[in-house]
Amino acid sequence: MISKIIPEELIHKVQKHISNAERIVIVVHVGPDGDAMGSSLGLWHYLMTLNKEPVIIVPTAYPDFLSWMPGSECVMVYEENKETSEEFLAGADLIFALDFNDPKRMGNLSDAVMATTVPKILVDHHLHPSDFADVVISLPELSSTSELIFRLICRLGDFSKINLAGAECIYTGMMTDTGGFTYNSNKQEIYTIISELIKLGVDKDDIYRKVFNTYSADRLRLMGFCLYKKMKIYPEYKAALITLTAKELSMFNFKNGDSEGFVNIPLSIEGVDFSVFMREDNERIKLSFRSQGTFPANKVATDLFNGGGHLNAAGAESSASMSDTVAKFEDALENYKDFLEK
Ligand code: 5GP
Ligand code: MN
Numbered sequence: 001m002i003s004k005i006i007p008e009e010l011i012h013k014v015q016k017h018i019s020n021a022e023r024i025v026i027v028v029h030v031g032p033d034g035d036a037m038g039s040s041l042g043l044w045h046y047l048m049t050l051n052k053e054p055v056i057i058v059p060t061a062y063p064d065f066l067s068w069m070p071g072s073e074c075v076m077v078y079e080e081n082k083e084t085s086e087e088f089l090a091g092a093d094l095i096f097a098l099d100f101n102d103p104k105r106m107g108n109l110s111d112a113v114m115a116t117t118v119p120k121i122l123v124d125h126h127l128h129p130s131d132f133a134d135v136v137i138s139l140p141e142l143s144s145t146s147e148l149i150f151r152l153i154c155r156l157g158d159f160s161k162i163n164l165a166g167a168e169c170i171y172t173g174m175m176t177d178t179g180g181f182t183y184n185s186n187k188q189e190i191y192t193i194i195s196e197l198i199k200l201g202v203d204k205d206d207i208y209r210k211v212f213n214t215y216s217a218d219r220l221r222l223m224g225f226c227l228y229k230k231m232k233i234y235p236e237y238k239a240a241l242i243t244l245t246a247k248e249l250s251m252f253n254f255k256n257g258d259s260e261g262f263v264n265i266p267l268s269i270e271g272v273d274f275s276v277f278m279r280e281d282n283e284r285i286k287l288s289f290r291s292q293g294t295f296p297a298n299k300v301a302t303d304l305f306n307g308g309g310h311l312n313a314a315g316a317e318s319s320a321s322m323s324d325t326v327a328k329f330e331d332a333l334e335n336y337k338d339f340l341e342k
Helices: 008-020 034-049 082-090 109-114 145-155 164-176 188-199 204-212 217-230 246-251 262-268 297-305 322-339
Strands: 023-027 053-058 094-098 120-124 135-138 231-234 239-244 274-281 284-291 313-318
Touching: 008 094, 008 120, 008 135, 008 145, 023 034, 023 082, 034 053, 034 094, 034 145, 034 164, 053 082, 082 109, 120 145, 145 164, 145 188, 164 188, 164 204, 188 204, 217 231, 217 239, 217 246, 217 262, 239 262, 239 322, 246 274, 262 274, 262 284, 274 297, 274 322, 284 297, 284 322, 297 313, 297 322, 313 322
Parallel strands: 023 053, 023 094, 094 120, 120 135, 239 274
Antiparallel strands: 231 239, 274 284, 284 313
16 A cells, blocks of 8 residues: 555646646656656656647657657657747646756746646655646655656556556656665655556566666766776765766767766765766756765755755756866865764
8 A cells, every 4th residue: 555645635636637638748857867757758658548648848858778768759859849849838738847846947948838828737856846836746755756656646546547658667767766776765665666567567677777788888988987087086075076078078979868877886985975977068067966875965066056956866057167166066075074974
């Protein structure tokens, strides 16, 4: 039995909105990850069984290692199809916003979504959702939005409408947002849900291989370069930093998704509890923060770079140069010493 953590009143609202809508657009955050894709496709497959007309619009392309996901071929990339995406948004009866807590996380897609007047339903697990949706289902205690989508569909009384394709997508999001169930994954009910997904036919070992073991030689060489040449350790702060400039990325024919997971690697070093990865991307620096234990990665992301996220996994962007961004980080490390576990 899975506990009923979504308030009944919200379930009724979602039910009503779905039954009143035909054309439903689902949007997620920029740089869609396994959870953004898993939750949106999980919901998409469900809405298809209700004979609705759902469309997923992602602001920017999703990584190749997720392209096996059933239904991903129907996902529209806003950056590549602006006009068609805007037509879908203009014709929508209802919008689901998944896996982000603020419209600005949709990047360039944000204006087009916010210009619509149709009802919006936010389903998310990030802290502090901003006030932009008509229905807000925000459960930061959950480790993934995909898990939340599973719970939502069940509470709508439609467990029987989760098909294998949808189950695979939901499982993928649950797996990727917990690093293959290695963090944020101590809640018992996660495994009750997984058990249900396996009953529906999900081959979890196969999904693990498809997501984590299909890398290119270029990615592995880039990883080697990072660890050998670009990883800096700050033992007194139990911290590590990896940086990659655009020039370095091009040396390894960098493709979207190639550096996925790099930020986690230094956490496998004894005595490192906080890891930061900075990558140059379109004149900006994309920062990823990971921690273990009680060290607040999201606090550092917010304080220094106006970013955000979860306690152990956060992100931000910097418009300063790489060297200034690194200097800002290094100068601030001392301020977070008290948060380190002894
Ligand atoms: P990642 O390092 O995988 O890109 O992001 C980890 C988490 O940090 C995401 O799940 C998201 O919650 C948050 N995050 C990533 N980038 C940003 C950002 O630019 N701004 C904010 N507020 N949060 C971010
Ligand atoms: Mn997520």
